[in-house]
Amino acid sequence: MRIMRAEQFGLKREVEYGSPEQNEVVRTIVEAVRTEGDAALLKYTEQHDRVKLDAASLRVTQQEIEAAYAKVDAAFLTAIREAAVNIRAFHEKQMRVSWMDLQPDGTLLGQILRPLKRVGVYVPGGKAAYPSSVLMNVIPAQVAGVPEIVMVTPPATGGKEGIDPYILVAAAESGVKEMYRVGGAQAIAALAFGTATIAPVDKICGPGNIYVALAKRAVFGAVDIDSIAGPSEIVVLADDTADASYVAADLLSQAEHDEMSSAILITPSTKLAEAVAAEVERQLATLPREAIARSSVDNYGAALLVDSLKDGIDVVNQLAPEHLEVLTADPMSLLGLIQNAGAIFLGPYSSEPVGDYFAGPNHIIPTNGTARFSSPVNVDDFLKKSSLIYYSKEALMANGDKIITLARHEGLEGHARAIEIRLEKERGIQ
Amino acid sequence: MRIMRAEQFGLKREVEYGSPEQNEVVRTIVEAVRTEGDAALLKYTEQHDRVKLDAASLRVTQQEIEAAYAKVDAAFLTAIREAAVNIRAFHEKQMRVSWMDLQPDGTLLGQILRPLKRVGVYVPGGKAAYPSSVLMNVIPAQVAGVPEIVMVTPPATGGKEGIDPYILVAAAESGVKEMYRVGGAQAIAALAFGTATIAPVDKICGPGNIYVALAKRAVFGAVDIDSIAGPSEIVVLADDTADASYVAADLLSQAEHDEMSSAILITPSTKLAEAVAAEVERQLATLPREAIARSSVDNYGAALLVDSLKDGIDVVNQLAPEHLEVLTADPMSLLGLIQNAGAIFLGPYSSEPVGDYFAGPNHIIPTNGTARFSSPVNVDDFLKKSSLIYYSKEALMANGDKIITLARHEGLEGHARAIEIRLEKERGIQ
The missing domain is CATH 3.40.50.1980 (Nitrogenase molybdenum iron protein domain)
Structure with missing residues (x-):
């Protein structure tokens, strides 16, 4: 050293942005899955993972999950269960709630926090398939209250048969009820836009190879994505x-x-x-x-x-x-x-x-100097805020003219009139 | 209707991703500013804004800010000051603090919150220059405790002379002490990578035209950006x-x-x-x-x-x-x-x-369906979290073997040994 x-x-x-060729491959796959759905998903799965599936066999069955439990060793199961307890406890301390503030004039302002409705967790195949990362992505979403958490992972990797049982057990232990055997850019596109078999999500997280990373970039906006590690x-x-x-x-x-x-x-x-x-x-x-x-x-x-x-x-x-x-x-x-x-x-x-x-703290942490402005994966990543404004008549009568002044200054007469029409009507009534 | x-x-x-030509223009400008600094910044300012500046005249002076105050009308100043008070009060309710959790075995876990160090706020020129948006970007950053907030805005727009005094006053009122007369993709690049005159920031926010939006996308990763509205x-x-x-x-x-x-x-x-x-x-x-x-x-x-x-x-x-x-x-x-x-x-x-x-609530709010997964601008956008782990000897001795089990299962022997070397030494000492 x-x-x-x-x-x-x-x-x-x-930062790895991929070659033009890689970007083109990803664009083609994403567009095909977006427009053709399951058909494209199955086609690219056969092409890239060399596994022929039909739509009915995409979802991992309860029997497979039970079979996976029979294959993992007891020490692993004990350790991962205890890790899950610790991770859950730490992330529960991050949880926040909505608040409202009732003001003396009767106005109510607030911030409403709600979980995202549906989150997709990508788990790569092969050597990079870490059960610990499944926990680190799923548990914060669960603690946030996300009702639907779906896992996708390649159907098989290299010579191996099927999905790594340790991954299935980690997902089941952290509470995932919906798992699909799809990977690559086609899995990301399916999560983003939905197919007949896989309903679309609001956010995609989890690591993957360069094609997965580029696909996440490509679908960002249609859905949220986590940072690219x-x-x-x-x-x-x-x-x-x-x-x-x-x-x-x-x-x-x-x-x-x-x-x-x-x-x-x-x-x-x-x-x-x-x-x-x-x-x-x-x-x-x-x-x-x-x-x-x-x-x-x-x-x-x-x-x-x-x-x-x-x-x-x-x-x-x-x-x-x-x-x-x-x-x-x-x-x-x-x-x-x-x-x-x-x-x-x-x-x-x-x-x-x-x-x-x-x-207990999350192991998915900003890299490449981005800790300057970003944070480890945490419960906030799976919550969204809405502002709440319940303005009182008293507040509008007291402040309406100031709002009109600011709107007129910005040349937004329609904004000013939305206030003015109320002031005139209320003053007329009084 | x-x-x-x-x-x-x-x-x-x-979603507007710009034409290939627009992307190419932006790439060229960003790369030039990144490598040539002020020289490129001034060149593109002359080219796009038709204003010839030197490095010494980039920064808005205290005299200009004072002159701006003389130009704005009293009703505007009153209204914007009161709005700033309300916006500050609402965002202060969003503020969070670090926490630590001391466990019975002596382990200390926590989440440390810190403000970003330096934030750049882009304010577009022309009709889209809204003083209210200056407040909505600056005040949350200030409430978060960001010590350096810098504003950039085009030096002049169309026939107009200089920067809109209402913008200067809004920035001064919300507490901005550092302002530069630069706009467009070149301003975004300067904020992201820094020049001799403008120090780089950790995050860029604020609306702009398509070139500004594409430049923000291009520098994302080197710095954080807000969502593109x-x-x-x-x-x-x-x-x-x-x-x-x-x-x-x-x-x-x-x-x-x-x-x-x-x-x-x-x-x-x-x-x-x-x-x-x-x-x-x-x-x-x-x-x-x-x-x-x-x-x-x-x-x-x-x-x-x-x-x-x-x-x-x-x-x-x-x-x-x-x-x-x-x-x-x-x-x-x-x-x-x-x-x-x-x-x-x-x-x-x-x-x-x-x-x-x-x-009081922020008026910069997710558009285009992204309220499914994102939030109005808020104090969290200007805070970053660090996890804290102070593991006790007792905790390591009790849990070390489980950590080793999980690491070995993932084929990360170096991880296992980092724990094992401690267990062996401590057990030898005991």
């Missing part, structure tokens, strides 16, 4: 008190995700930087995903030296990492200075996988 | 008790916005529908923006007949209008049934301009 001064480091990231990132801010083996292990836990992942140590301690670099090498040697992790560490990783922890925080705030661990003598004292970080892990026992799997 | 059964009506709206819409749900002249005036107050605006009455009363249609004709005759409003009413407006108010609400929920007025005998009794509407106006005195200008 490179050791360098923080000033010399430039993290360069690009970039490669995973971790920054560890540490001082001499940190255990180098912990720091190295945590860096590698992100580096192993993919070659584009970024794992960065920021420290005022050259000694710690050197110890962590040595530990990274030592631990890499026996890591199953060594090649991926090594490429990530070499290309996007570094140990960055700073003059002080406060200078380190400045670098953190510039990077705005997805995950930030603070392994210092007094991590809580630094919390107030951290402006930009999606999830903050404090102290030696808050290893990032604790948050990935179990503690 | 057409009168028809609700089932016969199809509101067809398309479509034409304005109003739905009035009314029964026999409604005053046809009020309903007609309110419909026209939206219809006058532009030819694409939509104004729809939904009612079980044929008598009311006919009376409103007659009133619309009568009021149109003397409306200054008659041509616009008539085109809007003819093409996107209608009186829709339904069997009952409840059936009417079903139509409302399908349309998901930006503005909904309920002018019925007991409007409050219908509130619980309204699922999709950006802003809800209840009763005869809650004419929509009350909300556009004065009552």
Whole structure:
């Protein structure tokens, strides 16, 4: 792992918008599903997933879900059930309610919160099919009160038969009652526009490959989408008190995700930087995903030296990492200075996988510097607000002329007259 | 105005993505400003706004703001100050704070809310320069605690000299301290990527023409953007008790916005529908923006007949209008049934301009059916959340094995080892 001064480091990231060819493929698929419905959905499923289905077999049956339960091991089921309890408890604390404010003149103003009606969760096939991500997408929607949550996932991947039973169990455990074996851009289009078999949703979330990401972009507006995740990132801010083996292990836990992942140590301690670099090498040697992790560490990783922890925080705030661990003598004292970080892990026992799997906070977190302005997936993502205005006669009589002044200034005479006609009538009556 | 059964009506709206040529123009401008900074900003300002500036003259001076105050009339200033007080009060009720939850095992979990650091507000030139919209964008950001709010607006429009003084006063009144005379795609690019003169922001909001909208799309990801507004819409749900002249005036107050605006009455009363249609004709005759409003009413407006108010609400929920007025005998009794509407106006005195200008709720509201999943501009739009995890040693020792199980199942051995290395060390120490 490179050791360098923080000033010399430039993290360069690009947003993936896809090639013109990929965009064209997606446009064609989305348009076909939008206009032809199930027929196109089945055609592209056969073409891309090499699975021939009919409309009646798209939906995952209750028997398949029960069969999946028979296949997963007991330790997994225990762990994921407990994780679900924790995730639910954390997200329940995010829940908000409508409010109304009755004013002295009889006017009632308010903000009404309602859940979205129907949400689609995309679960990719293959190695990227993480049961934990199913929980992290479904549970916040459920806590928000979304009555219909539907999962889509490719019918099979590569040589495998059927859908991963762990995914089916994770979905069932988190409360999904409606699942379809469709993936790719065609699944996104079906969720956005609906087909005879799959009713359209209000929002689509969940990760996927480049075609899925481009399809989500293409249907945005017709439905809401979640943010499009970039490669995973971790920054560890540490001082001499940190255990180098912990720091190295945590860096590698992100580096192993993919070659584009970024794992960065920021420290005022050259000694710690050197110890962590040595530990990274030592631990890499026996890591199953060594090649991926090594490429990530070499290309996007570094140990960055700073003059002080406060200078380190400045670098953190510039990077705005997805995950930030603070392994210092007094991590809580630094919390107030951290402006930009999606999830903050404090102290030696808050290893990032604790948050990935179990503690309760969401593991879908803004990447690529977007923690500057966006947030981990949370209950608000599945609620919408409506403003409520019940203006009293007294309020209108008192304020009507001011409203007319503002409307006339903006050249909107129709707006002014909508108020004026009421003032005239009420004054006439009085 | 057409009168028809609700089932016969199809509101067809398309999202405006711009022509390939417009997209290419925007890409060129954005890329030039990103790489060349002020030089490109000034070049395109001269080209598109026909105003030659240098970097030193981009920023609006304190003297200009003072001069603007001298030009606006007193009634306007009074009205906008009072509106600002109401808008601030409403948005302050939306404000939320961070929370932490200390668990029995010593684990601390939480959600930290922080304002974005810097926000850019775009204000279009010309007739679409609405002082009220400045307030509606700036005040929520201010209430959220955004320390830097910067306004950009074209240096002059058409024959006019300089920036509209009403816009400068509205910005100053809502607390903007930093204003630049730049507009168009070049202003959006400057806000997104920064130039020597204009520091980059975290979020860009505010309406603009098609080039501004396309530029916002193009820079999204580097910064956050607000939603891209479509034409304005109003739905009035009314029964026999409604005053046809009020309903007609309110419909026209939206219809006058532009030819694409939509104004729809939904009612079980044929008598009311006919009376409103007659009133619309009568009021149109003397409306200054008659041509616009008539085109809007003819093409996107209608009186829709339904069997009952409840059936009417079903139509409302399908349309998901930006503005909904309920002018019925007991409007409050219908509130619980309204699922999709950006802003809800209840009763005869809650004419929509009350909300556009004065009552307090935001007037920037989801259009084009997106109230199904999105919300009026609000304080949350200027806050970001970070998750906080301070896991205790006790919690890690108790749950570490479950976390390892989940990580290993997902094939992420590095994740498992980050936990395992701690368990082994702590168990060795104990």
